[in-house]
Amino acid sequence: MTEKVQGLAALLKSTGLTEPQLLNGVKSGLGTAVNFAATELAKPDAFQLSGPASMAKLQTALLKANQSGALDSFKATLNQSAASVSPQAAVILKESLKALALTDVSGLAGGAPDSATRMLRSVAEPVLRAKLMPLVSQAIAANGSAAKIKELAGKAGPFAAMLGVPGAADLENYVLSQVIETSFGYLAKGEAAVRANPAALKDKFAAKIFAIGKK
Numbered sequence: 001m002t003e004k005v006q007g008l009a010a011l012l013k014s015t016g017l018t019e020p021q022l023l024n025g026v027k028s029g030l031g032t033a034v035n036f037a038a039t040e041l042a043k044p045d046a047f048q049l050s051g052p053a054s055m056a057k058l059q060t061a062l063l064k065a066n067q068s069g070a071l072d073s074f075k076a077t078l079n080q081s082a083a084s085v086s087p088q089a090a091v092i093l094k095e096s097l098k099a100l101a102l103t104d105v106s107g108l109a110g111g112a113p114d115s116a117t118r119m120l121r122s123v124a125e126p127v128l129r130a131k132l133m134p135l136v137s138q139a140i141a142a143n144g145s146a147a148k149i150k151e152l153a154g155k156a157g158p159f160a161a162m163l164g165v166p167g168a169a170d171l172e173n174y175v176l177s178q179v180i181e182t183s184f185g186y187l188a189k190g191e192a193a194v195r196a197n198p199a200a201l202k203d204k205f206a207a208k209i210f211a212i213g214k215k
Contacts, residue, residue: 007106014109015208019102025205026105027097029194030116032201034097036190037183038090046086047182049078052174054166055149062152074148081139081175082182085132089183092131096124111213113195117188128180136176137168145171 011022040046051059051074062071097120104123108115140146146168153165166174191210194201198210 004103004106007109008102010109011106011209011212014212015205017205017208021205022209023100023102023105025203025207025209026108026116027100028203029198029201029206029210030100030120030191031094031097032206033116033187033190033194034090034093034120036193037093037186040186040189041086041090041183044083046186047079047082047178049082049175049178050075051078052166052170054170058153058165067152070152074145074152077143077145077148078171078175080143081136081145082179084139085135085179086183088135089128089132089179092128093120093124093183093187096120096127099123108209108212111195113192113213114188116210117184117191120187121184125180125184128183129176132179133172133176136172136179140168140172140175 011017012019015022015025017025059071062068100120100123104119107119112118149165149171194210195214198207198214201207201210
């Protein structure tokens with residue numbers, strides 16, 4: 001707790017802001033980065049999922065069996081599943097901004113390039129996992145990804161089962177983790193853009209905060 005208190009004190013001193021100004025400024029500036037991430041997540045090519053690591057040998061067998069088309073079709077269903085839940089991921093990121101407290105923002109004192117992203121992730125990731133998993137499960141079931149991978153195994157040859165065929169749960173966990181990683185990846189890019197030009201932020205308090213560490 002002492003480290004957080006020290007970080008908060010350093011932030012207040014370096015920015016010259018009051019505690020309410022500091023918290024509101026963080027939320028405003030990070031909100032700009034979240035909006036960037038939401039825009040990127042909504043793009044058709046936002047996700048580039050290839051399949052869980054457990055099916056690496058199966059993929060190799062499929063390529064050797066000249067089944068790249070079938071493999072690409074399967075990958076498309078995974079990307080569709082991710083895309084279908086990404087709007088809710090963006091909503092959760094925005095809602096998580098409201099939950100930020102002064103003790104959360106203390107990590108921004110050093111001005112690390114991704115410190116705001118890491119801060120929001122600590123608050124938002126548990127919520128993302130809890131709320132998105134049912135949606136991912138529904139999406140996987142709706143587009144038949146689990147059934148498709150069984151078809152792929154059949155096309156890979158008689159010994160495909162020995163190569164590892166992911167089940168529905170494996171696919172669900174994979175898609176969920178990729179949605180989360182992609183979401184925070186875009187958020188980090190949004191934060192980088194904010195830090196590169198903090199003066200462009202409409203909120204003057206946010207501009208002071210995200211200018212910390214800028215060379």
